[in-house]
Amino acid sequence: MPITLPPINRRRFITGTLGGIAATLLFHPILNAETETQSQDVWAFLSDTHIPADRNKTGGNPSINPVEHLAQIRTDIFSGQTGKPCGLIVSGDCVYLHGLPNDYKTLLEEFLPFRKKGLPVHFVMGNHDNRQAFLNAVAQSIGEKSPQTIPARLHSIVETPKVNFFLLDSLDKTNHTPGLFGKEQIQWLTDELDSHRDKPAILVGHHNPDYSRNIVKASGALQDTTEFFEQIRERKQVKAYFYGHTHTWKTLRINGIHMINIPATAWRFDQNQPFAWVLLTLKDNGMSLTLRSIDPEHPKHNEILHLAWR
Numbered sequence: 001m002p003i004t005l006p007p008i009n010r011r012r013f014i015t016g017t018l019g020g021i022a023a024t025l026l027f028h029p030i031l032n033a034e035t036e037t038q039s040q041d042v043w044a045f046l047s048d049t050h051i052p053a054d055r056n057k058t059g060g061n062p063s064i065n066p067v068e069h070l071a072q073i074r075t076d077i078f079s080g081q082t083g084k085p086c087g088l089i090v091s092g093d094c095v096y097l098h099g100l101p102n103d104y105k106t107l108l109e110e111f112l113p114f115r116k117k118g119l120p121v122h123f124v125m126g127n128h129d130n131r132q133a134f135l136n137a138v139a140q141s142i143g144e145k146s147p148q149t150i151p152a153r154l155h156s157i158v159e160t161p162k163v164n165f166f167l168l169d170s171l172d173k174t175n176h177t178p179g180l181f182g183k184e185q186i187q188w189l190t191d192e193l194d195s196h197r198d199k200p201a202i203l204v205g206h207h208n209p210d211y212s213r214n215i216v217k218a219s220g221a222l223q224d225t226t227e228f229f230e231q232i233r234e235r236k237q238v239k240a241y242f243y244g245h246t247h248t249w250k251t252l253r254i255n256g257i258h259m260i261n262i263p264a265t266a267w268r269f270d271q272n273q274p275f276a277w278v279l280l281t282l283k284d285n286g287m288s289l290t291l292r293s294i295d296p297e298h299p300k301h302n303e304i305l306h307l308a309w310r
């Protein structure tokens with residue numbers, strides 16, 4: 001069950017408790033006239049935000065400040081230039097490197113302006129995250145006790161009028177590059193997909209599938225790619241898998257399923273890659289993606305892809 005953080009001025013749990021959480025966190029929006037009528041078909045995807053406790057901390061080559069990058073993206077999202085998202089999904093590596101408690105304190109504070117504007121924020125765990133530190137920080141932010149038990153994976157379903165999002169957790173060990181969904185989560189996913197056949201399913205995780213199909217521990221990719229693909233290939237409601245991890249903007253198709261690699265907002269491993277976020281607009285038979293680069297001069301800025309469902 002997801003937990004819902006209510007508006008700040010009406011602090012109470014609407015569903016679930018931290019002790020019972022077995023899901024990705026949902027920040028409940030502060031509803032206002034604008035968001036109540038907002039389309040549920042437009043979403044903002046961010047990845048690899050790598051927020052540190054210290055807002056002045058920089059990193060990468062060339063050196064950048066992750067908090068400043070997120071601030072620039074906040075301004076762009078709030079401008080509504082390309083469309084007004086109804087919520088955000090952050091596909092992992094939310095914090096700096098080691099998933100430290102104070103990193104999450106800053107992370108939650110830096111995403112607070114979205115909640116204040118009425119946008120829920122869903123965080124997915126990446127290899128630089130730590131479930132316990134994350135859930136403790138959430139508890140602390142709402143004046144609750146830390147959860148007694150930490151689930152092995154934080155997964156959840158976000159239902160919207162056009163699609164169901166399945167938010168997955170591929171964090172194996174903090175600050176250890178490869179990812180793993182694990183048997184239990186893949187079983188959960190297949191069971192839930194089988195009971196949610198009515199709408200297209202969009203899956204979201206942190207790790208990239210190993211497209212080489214030659215899974216080696218050193219690859220840093222999703223170690224159970226084969227098991228994952230075996231289950232989603234034949235379930236025709238699965239239309240797309242969104243992920244981060246490689247800090248790369250890339251799309252391809254496997255068995256008709258769109259594989260969408262969301263670029264990072266912090267660090268880049270390839271100087272040609274943009275620091276960016278992606279606006280998703282759901283259609284009846286597909287989706288469109290608009291890349292929004294922090295640098296408006298980047299050649300991929302405002303690239304729009306129209307992708308049909310298989």
Ligand SMILES: [Fe+2]
Nearest residue numbers: 048093245264
């Ligand atoms: Fe990352």
